[in-house]
Amino acid sequence: TTTIVSFSTDHEARADFGPYTPGFEIVPYGDLTALDRAMTENTVAVLLEPIQGEAGVLVPPAGYLAGVRELTRARNVLFVADEIQSGLGRTGRTFACEHEGVVPDMYVLGKALGGGVVPVSAVVSSAEILGVFRPGEHGSTFGGNPLACAVALEVVAMLRTGEFQRRAAELGEHLHHELGLLVGGGAVEAVRGRGLWAGVDIAPSLGTGREISERLMDRGVLVKDTHGSTIRIAPPLVIDREDLDWGLEQLRAVLGV
Template sequence: MTTPQPADALSRLAPNYHPLPVTLVSGENARVRDADGREYIDMLAGYSALNFGHRHPALVAAAHDQLDRLTLTSRAFGHDLLEPFATALAALAAPALAAPHPLVLPMNTGAEAVETAVKAARKWGYEVKGVPHDRATIVVAAGNFHGRTTTIVSFSTDEDARRHFGPFTPGFRIVPFGDAQALDDAVDETTVAVLLEPIQGEAGVIVPPPDYLGAVRRICDSAGALFVADEIQSGLGRTGTTFACELWAVRPDLMTLGKALGGGILPVSAVVGSAEVLGVLTAGTHGSTFGGNPLACAVGLAVIELLRGGTHQARARDLGATLHERLGGLVADGALAAARGVGLWAGLDVPPGRGSGRQLCEDLATRGVLAKDTHGSTIRLAPPLTIPRADLDLALDRLTDALG
């Protein structure tokens, strides 16, 4: 068998990414610089990991202070920020959750949070709901993106994510996103959870029908199943609300959080929700050496403080109105085939004959704007919630020029 070689013979990186030809060396808020000193407006924000921009002063200060004190204990011991972090995150999330007095289980990456939620839902299903051993099922949506572990790609519909990674983990049923009837038909007595992104990010910022999440909640209640909302990309202010589910006043049993929870400084994730569910994960049944480490908790606490007053959520609503008005104009002019989204988050479809999403992102990079394509003709925009209005307008001007 021939071993694939990196495109650049000098590179020692495995070729699991196809980045734009930009090498970044510094950044502040929505602006970054490359190795040649050229400046760009960051309209991707690390897929929502940089909701508060590059090097937000409060987040950098929290990290610096904690670096001088303690960075890791493992969960073999406690530390002085673990309970304060859990308490603050539980308080932030509680109004958006179905159960009062939620618990917090800290992890590192978003995929770990989703894996944790899957394990907790299954264990709850066996020990509380009474599903027969090894019969638990979880219903998910086509077009989903919840990570790239072996279990998670088992229920992906993206062939790039699945191909040649089997055999796959059983126990998942896939239904069309936004189709409540199909979801209802897939749920039965073995169903322990429905796992969904409230808005599908990787699929191209797909917003569901207005009555969909409410129907999901009713179906779960009727079947005695959990509703697990993956808010890793959509949560923490991106949509103009603290959590996307709040757009429809729907309260899940569990939420998975990540990306922006680490402030763009380090990986921080968590599952937040029902004490009855997360309480089944007793000592020895699940864990993480770095989950809830002191540095992560220090940054996470600072992120929660930024969100507490609602200023960033309001800013996402305000600037989001400008974003979607401008994008709607490009659709009306025929420069875009479609644009959709909410808050400071949008998916754009390039019209046939105008090149691929990748080509548009390359054209934008030459104009000093960074974005990323997904699925052929679609690109995503997710600027920092802290982006100055002038930078947002300038980036949209350059997008208009690139589409001209």
């Protein structure tokens, strides 16, 4: 946990913790030139979210992930994709990196891997890379247990059918179309995201992200606030269109549009 907050730029997550783990260089998200300049002969890996979740569902510029893959391969540096939030069908593909045809050297997975039932996380890579760890050298009390691993295996089996990726892509297109209609009317300033995942910037005059989230909760809809007046919408991948439309109706009612 201390190491994770060491490379966070979120004041709420980082402030008053420490001592921090050294060795991390923060690079502006989506800026290939800055990433290239930051890399040295001692750079071990580039770790990033293919879509930033906590920051407000920020989608990088087109070609960014492919550019990162090219840079890291040229420098013999690992490309590590944090797909804890974006992975496993959420964006309409199994992994968000697939939207640019990119395969990183390593995935970090969690959340959806437990099917929303049990906590489990995973680091996925090749034997060549993970083979640097030998039994007993490194482990995690959060890495899984027989029940969590059984659930995770079932999640992987369900994803093999492609059904949930297709649902996320199709319903996500509908979600973003409806949210896009709200932009420019004074209530919503911007909408971002992919698949069944959206970041919505609400006009600050209507309330903070927390306040909007609480008003939606009162109407039976759960969303997550983030910085300022931004909310994040992440419907379950099994949602049907009628329930999705009902949720959108509640958002429109809260915004008064």
